[in-house]
Amino acid sequence: MAVVSVLQVIWLVSAIGLIILVLFHSPKGDGLGALGGQAQMFTSTKSAETALNRATWLLTILFMGITVILSAGWLGNSVSELPTSVEAIPIEETAPPIEETAPAVETTIPADLESPETPGEAAE
Template sequence: MKLIWYTSSILTILLILINNPKSQGFGSIGNQSQLFSYTRSTQKNILILTTITASIFVLLTIILTSNIIT
């Protein structure tokens, strides 16, 4: 159970960093700005994945702290 919690937390952090509107995404890492250009559907899918992983993280946090399942 904790492995899923750790995985969802790492995925949530990574997806939030990828979806940061103030950065250029992965294009700011180097001169590869054309390699990681996002379309609207890709941004929407990343937003949906971010919401799902964040929800899983919050749900597992509640479950693990309430000792329902150990």
């Protein structure tokens, strides 16, 4: 497996972990303390929140760092290897020009065609 693929897997795992950790945070500050049995491995709610904050910051730094590395293309497979102008992209013509395929349009109106009725007129 290439280095880029390994980094992409780590990047994906850190993104999912970051989402989960952010969802564990509580706006009131109880966070993991509200989960009951999970928080008993910590001595207090304060230590649970501190551990949650540290893990969240660690995954945030990891996620952002890998994002910069992957997007900058420092490892080879990058966006910078793509063509920089539209002219550099090869274009294949698969359909003939429109003028050759358009059917002839009849421009004359038959003489026996009656004028249409206007919506206000009553039919007799």
